Amino acid sequence: MKKIRRRREGMTLVELIVSLALLSILMVMVVGVVSPAAKTFARMQQLQFAQLVLDNVEDEIKSQLQDAAGNIKIYNVSNGGNLVSAPGSDNGAVLEYVNTESYVVLMSADGCEETTLMQSGQVMGTESAASGRLLLRYYWQKAAGSETEAYKYNYKEGGKFVARAAQQVFADKYYMGSYLKLTFSFPNGVGEKDEADYINVHAELYRDAGRSELLASEDFIADLRYKATRIDDVTAAEE
Incomplete structure (x- = not known):
């Protein structure tokens, strides 16, 4: 009889x-x-993602500057510094212009310290913003003595920063963990009291809040629907 071998x-x-x-x-x-x-x-x-953010920032800035219809000024200050008594410059991080509704608008990405929002003398709340976000602040201008002088607005009252309104254009999550930096400049040859029909903008996006690790950058021209007059006079006042 044969033995059956089992397969292992x-x-x-x-x-x-x-x-x-x-x-x-x-x-x-x-x-x-x-x-x-x-x-x-x-x-x-x-x-x-960074390029998408920069493209939308470009569209927003171009859209906002379509309403620039009066004086326009650039501040060369760092980290959203105090603008009181600051003169204008050829280029810088803060753009100031008068819009079609006669408000003075400050546009920057350098943030702002705690600012009291006031309307008709009444406190409406406070606003603060970290650097790296597109920020708009609105002020009511007041004539400064004569028609030949630049129009001024109250940037500080009683030692505190004030504004009529403030708006962070995009939510924090929109930036996808990145941080924006803006540099504005006048066209070549546009000096004080000259008219400008566009503003040069250099936008940068960084990986870190300190804005040292560059992720992407973009240069573009923001056309002005109405010609605006460059001024370098002091416009931000303290009352």
Whole structure:
């Protein structure tokens, strides 16, 4: 009678160890290929998001400056510094202009300290903003003694920053963890009391709040629907 041989099933310990070793080598090779590719993809995706943010910032600035219809001024101050008694400059981080509703508008991405919002002498609340966000602040202008003088507005009252209104154009999440920096400049040849029909804008987006790790940048021209007169006189006053 023939004996029936049973086929051995499963793996020996040695075979299992060899298989795991081969699998580990294969996984190391796969990770070595996939990891740089994943990092490259993530970096490209971040750059695409940054460009989308800059494109929308450009559209918003161009739209806002369509309403510039009076004096226009650029402040060369850092970190949204105190504008009281500050003269104008050829370029800088804060743009000031009078819109079609006769409000003085400050546009910047350098933030602002706690500012009291007032209407008709009544306190309506407070507003503060960190740097890296597109910010608009509105002020009611007042004639400064004669028609030949620049129009002024109260930037501080009683030692405190004040404004009629303030608006952070985009929510924090819109920036996708990045931080905006803006530099405005007048066209070449446009001096004090000259008319300007556009403003140069250099927009940068950074990875960090300190705005030291540049992610992307964009240069564009913001056309003015109405010609505005450049002024360098002091306009931000303290009452």
